[in-house]
Amino acid sequence: MAKIRNTDSGKKSSSTGRRQVPRREHAAVGNVDRDPVKLLEINSAGRIERLVPLRYGRMIESPFAFYRGSAIIQAHDLAGTPNSGVIIQICGDCHLANFGGFATPERALLLDLNDFDETSPGPWEWDLKRLAASFVVAARHLQHKRGVGEELVRRVVSSYQTRMANYAETSILDIWYDRITFDRLLEELTLPEARKRVQRGMERAASRTGEALLPKLSDRVGGRWLIRDAPPAIFHPGGKNTLISAEDDWTRRSKTRHGVDKAFNEYLSTLAADRRQLLSNFTAQDTAFKVVGVGSVGSRCLIHLMVDRHDKPLFLQIKEATQSVVARYFKSPPIEHEGQRVVEGQRLMQAASDLFLGWTKGPLGRHFYMRQLRDMKLSPQIELMDAPVLGEFAAVCGWVLARAHAKASGRAREINEYIGRGEQMADAMVKYSEAYADQVERDYEVFVAACRSGRLEARTDTDMAADFRV
Structure with a gap:
């Protein structure tokens, strides 16, 4: 197990934080000298035994599916990296597929984070790193041309940086009132195809009741x-x-x-x-x-x-x-109470729960x-997104994450001061995301080999359903 790292709650100034942990140090991938299969086994302990092979069967579909199911591995690795010292409530599993649409109690459609099983206090940049790396892993999975992954990371970080700078000058009450509605997205998006997807999503949501x-x-x-x-x-x-x-x-x-x-x-x-x-x-x-x-x-x-x-x-x-x-x-x-942890973290980070x-x-x-269950919920269909539309989605995710962090922490100013106005944080995130995507692919190969050797059992939904057919 990695050594637990922590700092104080972030009361020191962000300039002091940058002197102690320069932004370029966020390029480090962390403690990757470990057995990814062992970490997955730890994470599977206590689950329904006959369903664990189905978990692995869904993860084996691609490196991206593996990444989605292996938050424990990245958390382990990030614990071996320097952190900014600004500790807030984070999502903990902030990959791109955990952003989606849902209806508020007033039936307005929002885009927001929608999975908080791993929410906990942590360095704000852990969420940003998991999100940025997920876009590189997804871009490779979708076989986009070389350079798309880097562009997606820069869209995520630039959007997060810009929005956080805005929230740093916004009253905390106004941040709590802020909502990223689908109508607002239609005004913000620049690509006609992206706007069409939002409109189709709004139509589809009406039937998901x-x-x-x-x-x-x-x-x-x-x-x-x-x-x-x-x-x-x-x-x-x-x-x-x-x-x-x-x-x-x-x-x-x-x-x-x-x-x-x-x-x-x-x-x-x-x-x-x-x-x-x-x-x-x-x-x-x-x-x-x-x-x-x-x-x-x-x-x-x-x-x-x-x-x-x-x-x-x-x-x-x-x-x-x-x-x-x-x-x-x-x-x-x-x-x-772990259920209370999830609920309170979700209420803190979401615009409406x-x-x-x-x-x-x-x-x-x-x-x-x-x-x-399901109430007007929508998930991103990344397999249908070309590179430009995926870029628009990356920028939206950066915005959503900035709003969630600003609302949950009330510390937009400290985060903004740490990031700064230049490209230093984006440069570090690009290096981190590309290197960590390489690591995900290596871990995925180890995982696949473990399934083939019999160390782990992986079964698909189709295979398991066949067990019940007469």
Whole structure:
């Protein structure tokens, strides 16, 4: 394990910080003398055993998929690098696929960070490095010509730098009011193709609701709605299609109603009174396990279906929260509840958070957080983006990250002073991102070899689904 590094909370001046850690030092890739497979095994410990091969099966698709699922490796490596000394709430898994659209409670469409499983106090530049490197890894994956990766990194850093300079001169209240809406994006984007994609996204979001999801995921049986098994992605923990072994403690406790009710009531206590009142108008129908994402595969994640008196649905997602990979390698205050850590970090960093975002403990003491499933959520379709559109997206991501950091920390001025106005930080980020993308490719080859040798087992969704076909 890498040695934990920390500094004070950043009270020293940014000019002093730059003298102690010059911006050029951010080109260092960190502590890469390690076994990436061992780190993945550490990160997979405690997950549903039969789903871990699916996690690896999704990661083996490409170096970019591997990068998405291996936040622990980069956190380990970054712990071996100098840091700016400005410690704030960070996302912790700030790759480009974790930026997306969603609706506010007022139904306005925003673009923002949308995954906070790894959020924790840390150096602000860790987020910027993970984001910048993700664009280089993605550019290579998409087979863009040489030089595109560097241009994307410069777009990210330049946008972050410019926006942070603006936030440094903005009152903290106005920063908290600031929202990057899709309508605002249409005004900011310069490429017609990028604006078309935003417009199509707005149209697509309108159909991504619980009501549209209900017939796709469930059936009406005997006067109630039951979620349809579709293993390995969706199954009932105690049902015939379960991927949870008989030895797992969940299986032994799956029929304990009292524990489930207690967990839901604890979740309700973390919501504002008006949210609790709103949820009282819904009746529970069914709960099932739902596999999500890449890095989260194997962690305990469920969907809970409720309907109101008009039979209109509400899907809640219940997602396990474990120790942040950032906290594993960067010393921070002790955490009493990992679900609360995720929720409070999300509320700090997002411009607006889900109406039903809260946390609870499961019947066996595991930590969870809860939110709506899918509600008008959009993910970037990077495979369909050419280099110019990807460049526009890079600039938008830099803007989103600057707003999130400025809002969460109230320290835009310190970050802005550290970055400065020149190209020094961008130059360092280009060197870091290119070198770290090389490292990701080397780690990916080690990972693939481990899967081929049998050290790790990797299975695709298709392969696992075939196990359940008659």
